[in-house]
Amino acid sequence: xxxxxxxxxxxTEADPEQTTGPARTERWVxxxxxxxxxxxxxxxxxxxxxxxxxxxxxxxxxxxxxFAAPGATVERPWVGLQNYVDVxxxxxxxxxxxxxxxxxxxxxxxxxxxxxxxxxxxxxxxxGLWFFRGSYYAPYVTASVAIVTVWLFMFGETGLINTVLxxxxxxxxxxxxxxxxxxxxxxxxxxxxxxxxxxxxxxxLQNVPKELYEAADVDGAGTMxxxxxxxxxxxxxxxxxxxxxxxxxxxxxxxEPYLLTNGGGPNGASVxxxxxxxxxxxxxxxxxxxxxxxxILLFITLLIALIQRRLLEQD
Amino acid sequence: xxxxxxMSTTTAAPVPPSDETPHNRIxxxxxxxxxxLFLFPFYYMVIGSFQAVADKSLSGILPHPDNMTVTNxxxxxxxxxxxxxLLNSSIFTxxxxxxxxxxxxxxxxxxxxxxxxxxxxxxxxxxxxxVVPFQLLQIPLYVLIVRGYGLGDTYLGMILPFAINSxxxxxFRQFFLQLPKELFEAARIDGAGEMxxxxxxxxxxxxxxxxxxVLLTFIGPWNEFLWPFxxxxxxxxxxxxxxxxxxxxxxxxxxxxxxGSNMAGGVLLAIPPVVLFLIFxxxxxxxxxxxxxxx
Numbered sequence: 001x002x003x004x005x006x007x008x009x010x011x012t013e014a015d016p017e018q019t020t021g022p023a024r025t026e027r028w029v030x031x032x033x034x035x036x037x038x039x040x041x042x043x044x045x046x047x048x049x050x051x052x053x054x055x056x057x058x059x060x061x062x063x064x065x066x067f068a069a070p071g072a073t074v075e076r077p078w079v080g081l082q083n084y085v086d087v088x089x090x091x092x093x094x095x096x097x098x099x100x101x102x103x104x105x106x107x108x109x110x111x112x113x114x115x116x117x118x119x120x121x122x123x124x125x126x127x128g129l130w131f132f133r134g135s136y137y138a139p140y141v142t143a144s145v146a147i148v149t150v151w152l153f154m155f156g157e158t159g160l161i162n163t164v165l166x167x168x169x170x171x172x173x174x175x176x177x178x179x180x181x182x183x184x185x186x187x188x189x190x191x192x193x194x195x196x197x198x199x200x201x202x203x204x205l206q207n208v209p210k211e212l213y214e215a216a217d218v219d220g221a222g223t224m225x226x227x228x229x230x231x232x233x234x235x236x237x238x239x240x241x242x243x244x245x246x247x248x249x250x251x252x253x254x255x256e257p258y259l260l261t262n263g264g265g266p267n268g269a270s271v272x273x274x275x276x277x278x279x280x281x282x283x284x285x286x287x288x289x290x291x292x293x294x295x296i297l298l299f300i301t302l303l304i305a306l307i308q309r310r311l312l313e314q315d
Numbered sequence: 316x317x318x319x320x321x322m323s324t325t326t327a328a329p330v331p332p333s334d335e336t337p338h339n340r341i342x343x344x345x346x347x348x349x350x351x352l353f354l355f356p357f358y359y360m361v362i363g364s365f366q367a368v369a370d371k372s373l374s375g376i377l378p379h380p381d382n383m384t385v386t387n388x389x390x391x392x393x394x395x396x397x398x399x400x401l402l403n404s405s406i407f408t409x410x411x412x413x414x415x416x417x418x419x420x421x422x423x424x425x426x427x428x429x430x431x432x433x434x435x436x437x438x439x440x441x442x443x444x445x446v447v448p449f450q451l452l453q454i455p456l457y458v459l460i461v462r463g464y465g466l467g468d469t470y471l472g473m474i475l476p477f478a479i480n481s482x483x484x485x486x487f488r489q490f491f492l493q494l495p496k497e498l499f500e501a502a503r504i505d506g507a508g509e510m511x512x513x514x515x516x517x518x519x520x521x522x523x524x525x526x527x528x529v530l531l532t533f534i535g536p537w538n539e540f541l542w543p544f545x546x547x548x549x550x551x552x553x554x555x556x557x558x559x560x561x562x563x564x565x566x567x568x569x570x571x572x573x574x575g576s577n578m579a580g581g582v583l584l585a586i587p588p589v590v591l592f593l594i595f596x597x598x599x600x601x602x603x604x605x606x607x608x609x610x
Contacts, residue, residue, distance in 0.1 A: 028432065029431060029432050030429070030430040030431035030432045030434070031429075031430040031431075032425075032429035032430055032431055032509060033431050033432070034429065034431070034509050035425035035426075035429030035430065035431035035434065035509075036425075036431045036432065036433060038421040038422060038424060038425035038429065038509070039421070039422045039425045039426065039433075039434075039437050041417075041418040041421065041422070041479070042418050042419070042421070042422035042437070042479055042484065043437060043440070045418070045478055045479045046440050046441075046444060048475075049449075049452075049456065049475060049476045049478075050440075050443075050444055050447075050452070052455075052459070053452045053455035053456050053459060054452065054455070056455035056458060056459060057452060057454060057455040060454065060455065060458065067462070117345070118345070118346070118349055121342045121345045121346050121349075122346065124339065124342060126339055126342060126343055126346075127343075128343075130596060130597070131350070132346045132347075132349075132350055133596065134592070134593065134596055135349070135350040135353045135354050136349065136350070136353055137592060137596075138353060138354065138357060138589060138592075139353060139356075141534050141538075141588045141589060141591075141592045142357075142538070142584075142585045142588060142589060143537065143538035143540070143556050143584050143585065143588075144538065144540065145538070145540050145556040145559055145560050145581070145584060146360075146538075146556075146559070146580075146581035146582070146584040146585040147356065147360075147581065147585075148563075148581075149360065149559075149563065149574075149577040149578045149580065149581035150356045150357075150359055150360035150363065150578055150581060151356065152563075152574070152577065153359070153360075153363055153369070153371070153574045153577070153578060154356065154359065156371070156574075158371050159371050160359070160371055160372075160373070160375070160376070163371055163372060163373060164373065191352075191353070194353075223338060248446070248448065251448075252448045252450045252451070254450060254540070254541050255540045255541065258540075258560075259560055259563065259564075274450045274451070274453075274541075277453065277454065278453065278541070278545075281453070281454045281457070282453075282454075282457060282545060287454055287457075287458060290454045291454045291455065294451050294452065294453070294454050294455075297451050298447060298451045301446065301447055301448070301451065302446065302447070305446040305447075
């Protein structure tokens with residue numbers, strides 16, 4: 001997704017020498033019309049799992065659409081913008097958006113700082129590099145469901161963390177504490193996704209011109225000074241990317257509130273929009289209402305993506 | 316840290332250490348501290364999965380022979396039929412991998428080296444799909460695939476929304492773009508068809524990109540929870556991640572050591588991707604991923 005600006009910016013080459021002979025048909029279908037056949041399966045796939053569902057979601061969101069028993073014919077009347085009005089007024093939905101902001105407030109800065117520092121540290125020839133890299137990628141390649149099992153064990157009421165903390169342990173414990181539930185999800189996701197963002201920064205670090213470091217050396221800059229004045233500005237496009245990607249991840253949390261905090265608990269303190277969409281749409285069968293949530297989230301996500309393009313094009 | 320050696324790429328094979336400077340000592344210290352934080356939960360998960368009685372004390376960090384057992388593994392296996400669940404995960408993952416390699420390579424190749432009408436439109440489509448996560452379309456996908464086509468509790472229903480991984484298409488495209496144009500032109504002049512050029516010239520060169528895309532694509536369906544959770548109600552069709560989550564929520568309470576059996580399931584679920592990445596770690600590099608993400 002990150003490539004947004006790079007790709008759309010790719011110019012289709014115009015070849016001036018190709019204007020004779022079969023140029024007309026070529027201009028119409030392209031030089032290798034067979035290419036269309038090559039991408040056809042993928043295009044059908046996109047139409048089927050993206051375009052069509054998007055249209056369906058759009059229509060459902062304007063209806064009082066609910067799931068009925070199989071075979072039963074039911075009336076699903078148009079209700080106009082009613083679903084959207086209801087969603088925006090829904091305190092649980094508002095809470096879920098608030099929760100996402102709380103998540104982002106912790107997750108985004110932590111992700112940027114930790115992944116940049118660790119990528120910077122990894123960007124060297126040191127003994128055991130493969131081991132360190134492997135350690136940081138491990139949570140990223142492992143299923144959330146698998147890791148949740150050990151987090152529940154560690155952060156439970158009588159778990160290892162509370163044992164170590166003794167009287168400092170929060171009461172009620174982390175995952176069932178209304179102040180700690182959402183921050184815990186943020187910490188979990190930061191930890192789990194950091195490997196991916198380290199990878200991004202490692203790629204970006206290769207693009208910082210070495211001359212800049214040499215120039216900084218000539219100016220007598222110390223390590224910290226070089227980090228701040230060369231590395232940080234040098235990876236700015238990557239930072240913009242990390243911020244946006246982390247934000248989009250935050251918009252899509254489901255597994256963590258479902259399993260880690262036992263269904264968005266306690267008392268809605270860790271409900272996320274996607275989890276709420278699932279609850280409304282699938283559990284309670286109010287597909288129209290859930291579709292409206294989906295459309296609103298889609299709008300927010302696209303807005304973020306647009307801002308991303310803006311930021312990236314500045315560089 | 317400004318020496319040429321430390322600034323060069325991290326993708327190269329391990330080199331004679333130059334870590335005697337104080338700067339590199341700080342570097343290693345930071346990395347080691349981080350590695351402990353990243354690996355400890357995995358270690359603790361393995362230890363905990365073998366405990367007969369859940370030991371949450373500080374000494375429980377170390378294995379105690381008299382408190383070790385395989386009962387947790389037996390219990391989770393009895394409850395969710397682990398081989399069956401792992402088989403479901405494998406079929407789900409293999410289906411996605413197969414479609415991604417077959418159709419994704421075709422699409423990536425065409426988008427990189429062929430000129431045809433509609434290419435820009437398809438490219439914009441790839442990017443849009445990469446930006447909009449599938450979760451936001453869960454309702455219509457559920458309505459269509461499960462309610463409309465009746466594909467609930469089928470592998471096809473599980474695979475469909477993930478069939479062709481767009482990130483992989485992107486990695487393929489970026490890789491083919493980097494190959495010199497003359498390569499393709501020469502093959503065309505020699506009279507090789509597009510299919511022949513792709514199979515005999517481009518794909519052999521694309522092995523690193525393919526391996527990378529395979530690794531990335533693998534963790535998608537193998538680790539996916541939400542969609543197979545929506546699609547499968549019958550337990551014998553559930554992938555391991557779904558079966559384990561349902562076990563944690565509904566059954567584990569009755570186990571001799573609920574935490575232990577949960578973690579035994581977690582270990583089983585974590586092993587395949589972790590082992591795969593350990594084997595192919597060298598190929599999973601920033602350079603290759605970078606090509607996919609930097610644009």
